[in-house]
Amino acid sequence: MNRLVMTQMYEERLGSIHLALKVLYSMVTATISEGSSCALVAEKFATNLPEVLAGRGFSRLLLSGILFDTENLTGPQCTLKDKYMATLLIKGAGRYGCDVRYKMYDLSDLKMGDILRKEFKKLTRV
Known part of the structure; x- marks a missing residue:
């Protein structure tokens, strides 16, 4: 052929x-939605199945994703939806947000090369 x-x-x-x-x-x-993916999932559960969010485990899981994606709600990509859903989920979290932030910036287990590589990524980000 x-x-x-x-x-x-x-x-x-x-x-x-x-x-x-x-x-x-x-x-x-x-559809295009702004916000952390965990905030969007939490919003769907809050409107359709709010009893699922009453459990501490699932709320912590969603809250950890929101806090990580938005740099503990202080990053430039943080939206109002992220903040709103975090306030709904915070009841079951306690000190969890502080612990996540501490572990995110903890360098005690990293070697010198890993630390330099991590800082280099921050400096070269556009």
Whole structure:
């Protein structure tokens, strides 16, 4: 088979697959939400299943993700949704946020090369 015939054959097959997927997923719409992924998950649970957030373990898990992503709610990427969801989840956390921040900046287990590499990443971030 020559190359042109093969290309046309594959284009026909891929075109029909693309059309089938377009029909199959025509009801799906893309949404863009700002905030930490854990804040978005916590928001869904707060509106649909608030009793799940009453447990301390799951609340701590979501809160740790929010605190880590937003640098303990002080980073430039922190949104109002992150702060709001953190206040909802904080009841079960206690000193957990302070401990996460301490461990994030703890350098006691790192070697000198690892520390320099970590600081170099901070300086070269644009």
